[in-house]
Amino acid sequence: MSRAYNFAAGPAALPEPVLRQAQAELLEWNGARASIAEISHRSPEFMQVAAEAEADLRTLLSVPDDYAVLFLPGGATTQQALIALNFAACGQTADYVVSGHWGKVAVKQAQAYVAANVAASGEANGFRDIPAAAQWRLSPDAAYVHLTANETIHGVEFRPEWGEIPDTGTVPVFADFSSSIASEPLDVSRYGLVYAGAQKNLGPVGVTVVIVRRDLLERAGQPRAEIFNYAAHAKAGSMLNTPPSYNWYLAGLVFKWMLAEGGVEEFARRSAEKARLLYAAIDGSDGFYRNEVAASVRSRMNVPFFLHDEALTSAFLAQADEAGLLALKGHRVLGGIRASIYNAMPVDGVRALVDFMQDFRTRQG
């Protein structure tokens, strides 16, 4: 068995202790004489797993009591449609701040249901920066303001150096935190709703976390099936129908691992260190490597970069793979290289990448 440093953007690396525990109990969970994957979601055994996962996530993110926590299938993209259906009247205006590819997808999913107003977009600038808050053209009567906290493809993240998300008064801010949740403390009370596909910082693919202020669940929204109704999911404890229970269990293992490692404060420290190492290697390469994102919004989670000579990209990828540095190929939208360095990526993994980058540059010297 040989595991390497895996820089995949999602599905992404899982903590090895989590995989080992899942492996050990795959055939029998905790004396149940069956796998947790084979047990009814309504059994006392799974109900306990589910409740612990929610409690641990609440602890990790200091989720206030007036927020519901849902564990749902369908990924972040499904939530982008459901958000419009649940929280906006038919055709009502909703504001979108678009800082990369996934912000555009969010607009696309919502357009069937709302008048999506792109209040700000970094697209004219190739998403290398986020428009200043003063330039946002927010609608006073918007159902919500949507933003993407971290853009997985473009490597753009709302950082303190960029500034504060503007006060939107009674209009709640909804944020896609898929690729940065639990990587640092999060002031949930700043948002009406936070959602995140789990397959990046929270662990397994196949389950999505939605954290939503309970009073918003009283909004009428638009005609929709019960299965598309967040309030119904909240009332049913995310068990309106059979949930992706095994994925939920794996997420719970990741939450326990994160708590044991020191919680989000510790992951904030590691994330800062990993990002510092990697950007320093890029910026200190005399242009051999290049990241084009404005310093104030550089992502700590996804670092896209290019080689000065594009023709070297495939050699870089092949040699990195041989060196045990996996999945560094950039997303097809941008090309080049991308290193995703979520919570499960140890600092040593980034050190190994940085060492490889320096060696590769020297060899091309």
Added chain:
Amino acid sequence: MSRAYNFAAGPAALPEPVLRQAQAELLEWNGARASIAEISHRSPEFMQVAAEAEADLRTLLSVPDDYAVLFLPGGATTQQALIALNFAACGQTADYVVSGHWGKVAVKQAQAYVAANVAASGEANGFRDIPAAAQWRLSPDAAYVHLTANETIHGVEFRPEWGEIPDTGTVPVFADFSSSIASEPLDVSRYGLVYAGAQKNLGPVGVTVVIVRRDLLERAGQPRAEIFNYAAHAKAGSMLNTPPSYNWYLAGLVFKWMLAEGGVEEFARRSAEKARLLYAAIDGSDGFYRNEVAASVRSRMNVPFFLHDEALTSAFLAQADEAGLLALKGHRVLGGIRASIYNAMPVDGVRALVDFMQDFRTRQG
């Protein structure tokens, strides 16, 4: 490690060889230096897993080429809403044949989008039988006719002894096969669409199979987000967004196991034998045990039954559990006992249950 016979209705027992293989390769899949759960869904490795799963399912069910096969999140309930959105105009009539609890849920999910006509219902009779085809009040201009091939809670299944599903002309029949798919040969061409949550006969929770005739994907349906569009999912190979890749992989392992065991013909043989043993034990108990479903529509997959003295139910369940016969408690809608005997349940498991039932009856004298 001690595994018992697990009669859970879903999530349900998985084949032990599948669990053992998943366990062996959980930390590293096939020399990839990472778990399949950590690998991009768009990587060559996962694309191969996905393609093999589809090919194997096509082989198992003899799916004609003019049908698309989708692997989607959200469970069967989500498909019940999506079916209406994708294949009916807003408010168009759709016919529903309701033979149990899940047929009612299907109506409920669709009602936001279509005029759901209950063409036939067994409810007045406690869902102990399925109305004869001659009594169905089908609408000539329906978008589709929906039925539930097997009712997991009420233990009612469309069987040859009941008769043939009537010819609906150009109106396609859509069928929820969640709890009986791959338990016997299926003439897919008889249906416009077949869907099944995988967590019963197909293996893992968290992924749903949709088999749909391609020409139906050209229907306009209703305004909806792209993520709710079956045609978009088909075009994208079920990778419009990040799919539940690990669940898809597990389903693929189950498909290979089913093929190796002899395919659906062999599971039809085993299912018939298991059902014969269990119903014989009930019917031959001089009323100690009682199944109320008409003989012509008794489910081969889910066998609900009652003890002549309801007060004995909890003792039955406790002693069964001690005897290594798990999850026999009936669904809360019906109470009593329910044995779900999907493909992963060996004939020996049903023999053990039948032996226990006879012992229990003898002890109660």
